[in-house]
Structures are given as structure tokens and as C-alpha cells.
Amino acid sequence: MHAKILELLQAYARNSLEVHEAEMVAETLRFIKAEPECLRRTCAPGHLTGSAWIVDATRRRTLLTHHLKLEKWLQLGGHADGDGDLLAVALREGREESGLTRLQPVTGNIFDLDRHWIPARKAESAHWHYDVRFMIEADDLEPLVLAANESKELAWVELARVTELNAEESMARMVRKTLGARR
Secondary structure, three states: OOHHHHHHHHHHHOOOOOHHHHHHHHHHHHHHHHOOOOOOOOOOOEEEEEEEEEEOOOOOEEEEEEEOOOOOEEOEEEEOOOOOOHHHHHHHHHHHHHOOOOOEEOOOOOOEEEEEEEOOEOOEOOEEEEEEEEEEEOOOOOOOOOOOOOEEEEEEEEHHHHHHHOOOHHHHHHHHHHHHHHO
8 A cells, every 4th residue: 555654654653752743643644544545636635745844954944935825934845646755755846846956865764744734725625734744955055946836935044033934833843853853
């Protein structure tokens, strides 16, 4: 079925997670087991997405996008579109949305996981995103190329300022994890 994703999530679930994140991991595991089409955006209840939490080599800054449709600052990422290798999805989306070519996963392990509601838009009904996130390192001197159909702006943001742009717990959690990994 989705053995690689399940294996990654089960390994991630063995980490010391905050209560809310542990609940989202359990919900995601149940969702994957119940929905054979969980990698496709046509899966009506929701689908898996892969995100790149892109950091510079010092882990003091992250690359954020001002998302065109959702109107908020977020990490880069997108739909799996049938690809069961969510790290590859995160890398692909990171490249496509930033123009960066020298992206490197910090590890092949999941960095963070979030489940969030996507409101209905035009022909798309409301649904869940089960977002599997990976920490990706990039050269912050490499030029950025804005994907006009994806975002309004790209910016390297000091970790201390991330929640000024987006105060959602999901973003704050990734900042805390990044700061904890630097020590």
C-alpha cells in the first residue's frame, strides 16, 4: 500500500512529540490506512502533501513564501500528485517555488507533521491537508525566482521573526524544533 510513508510516520511517532502533534500523526496514520488514494488531490476527504522547511546553513533563517491562494506566509510545499516519496515531493516543490537548485535534505526523516483544513475555493471543496515536512538546507546566497502562480513573495526570514508573519502554532513549532536542533 503506502509502506514507505507508513514506515517514516511510525518512526516519527516514536519521537518525543508534543501532544497535539502526536494526535495529528495518529490521525494521519489512520487516514493513510483508510484511503488508498491518499496521495492524490482527488481524494475528497483530504490528501498528503510534502513540505520543505528550508533553512540556511546556520539554521538562523528560513525561506518563506507569501502564498497566493491562502494569503499567508508559509513554508514551501505542495501536493504529492501520486508520488509516494514525500521527501522527493518536498524537494521538487522547494525547487519549483523558489528557483533554488542546490537543496539538500538535512536528513531523510520527517521534521514535522501538520494536519490543517483547506477552505473551499472555486471548484475545489474544503478538505484536509496531511502535511509531511522535511528540513532542507539551501544556500541563502543563491538567487530566488518567484513562482508567480504560487506566491506573492519569497523571503529569507530570521527564525525570531517567523511568528510575526504567521503566528499559527504549526509555524511556531517548526521554529522551536529548528532552534532545538541548533544546540
